């Protein structure tokens with residue numbers, strides 16, 4: 316059970332951004348900038364979070380499978396909502412310099428199998444994009460005009476099922492090239508590369524947040540509905556019918572409140588019927604505009 | 605962002621788009637389905653910034669239209685050189701049909717034309733109509749694709765065979781540049797301006813569509829008017845009457861090939877999906893009826909609208925040019 320779960324109100328924290336990052340050195344600048352705190356350190360995957368800013372972060376370790384597993388662990392541990400954005404951030408090899416440049420992966424290919432993923436909407440106003448190959452061993456040949464990492468494909472396989480493909484992002488910062496060998500990469504260099512791109516990363520977050528908010532609005536279940544569903548025993552079919560007629564009722568009467576006290580002695584079917592009647596009555600002078 | 609099947613990189617249509625969009629990022633793919641049919645896509649978010657996918661179509665170029673669609677030819681077929689649309693109409697069935705809002709443009713127009721030729725041969729002597737714009741808008745992408753020009757050159761002079769270009773677009777440049785084809789109908793989908801403003805997101809306004817209709821009619825093109833779907837609202841009679849008056853004002857009725865109208869209907873699953881994408885829109889808050897898996901306004905409203913449209917349209921045009929679409 317996550318320490319964030321508020322058992323009394325049964326309200327889970329609302330994380331809007333979930334970061335899946337391979338190395339601690341890659342994560343550190345972000346943890347500091349977004350003021351995240353360590354919330355889980357007993358398992359294989361340390362989790363950091365800041366409930367106020369809505370950011371959660373898991374350190375996965377190196378490798379595609381670990382990246383998928385860590386994302387799944389974070390999703391379960393913090394009960395992440397289905398409107399949250401998932402971002403895999405890290406360093407990557409590239410066929411050309413300079414090191415420190417930041418890219419969005421527009422296509423991620425698991426080199427071993429050829430499986431391809433196409434994460435996210437294009438953030439073309441913010442950063443350029445490139446194809447990324449996820450390899451199982453460090454790539455030193457840079458044979459193709461692509462980015463190379465060791466995690467993104469596993470992340471892309473899993474993360475879209477937690478929210479959707481358009482809220483899944485892979486952002487990479489060039490750390491090694493044919494002219495700057497991967498053997499020169501140190502923790503210090505990694506931190507520095509990420510730190511230098513922090514303001515760009517914050518811009519990206521701001522752009523993705525607009526999408527997250529839109530999805531949150533679309534998917535959220537109004538408190539009134541939650542209250543009614545707690546108070547009355549709806550069958551699954553009636554729950555669906557209730558939510559659907561409530562949606563229509565609320566559009567028809569945006570300023571009205573569904574008052575629990577008016578229904579205390581009602582059966583779920585009677586509640587549905589009453590809303591249906593009101594919606595039908597209102598339809599006699601229907602204005603679609 | 606443009607994804608392209610590597611197989612068609614050298615195709616002339618691809619080359620045309622490369623020239624038109626020199627700054628776009630081009631990303632190779634094997635087949636368009638690997639992107640278009642992926643699970644967990646979010647149609648609504650994707651619609652904010654859809655990618656263009658250039659692909660080659662391999663089969664099912666030309667298909668028979670569903671029953672209830674069409675305008676009296678013996679045989680009606682449709683073909684789709686694109687999947688998805690630049691516009692974002694709230695009632696569009698594409699949002700329920702595809703999980704992706706990305707545009708797929710099949711660049712091998714020549715294979716569509718070959719397949720159409722085969723159908724013409726197969727139904728020799730019968731009158732045939734080919735509908736374009738079933739899974740897309742026929743003209744909305746035309747500046748980039750150059751499709752209309754090639755389609756018109758192909759259909760030019762074919763006897764007993766009609767082409768209908770169905771559109772909400774005002775990209776009529778390629779039509780105005782050439783002599784009108786006697787066997788081509790440019791069919792515009794229309795709703796009262798206030799309704800279109802609320803429902804036909806990103807599509808040209810009704811005024812601009814009407815102006816395009818008049819330009820084409822003046823240039824000698826045959827016009828189709830499509831009031832489909834009919835949208836119910838409190839003052840719908842006044843709104844539709846005013847719309848007909850606006851369209852017909854200064855338009856030679858002789859230039860009108862046909863008028864069709866059809867009620868707002870959705871298969872149940874499509875309705876659910878569309879409503880989940882626009883949960884707060886009033887279009888999806890009306891107490892619709894469901895009969896045999898089809899969600900509609902119900903027989904009473906449909907009949908009222910049908911009767912009104914038929915009599916109102918009769919004021920402008922002879923009955924044999926008016927059709928009801930019932931799919």
Ligand code: SF4
Nearest residue numbers: 689691692693696740
């Ligand atoms: S113009 Fe037609 S195809 Fe395009 S979004 Fe509107 S209804 Fe759909």
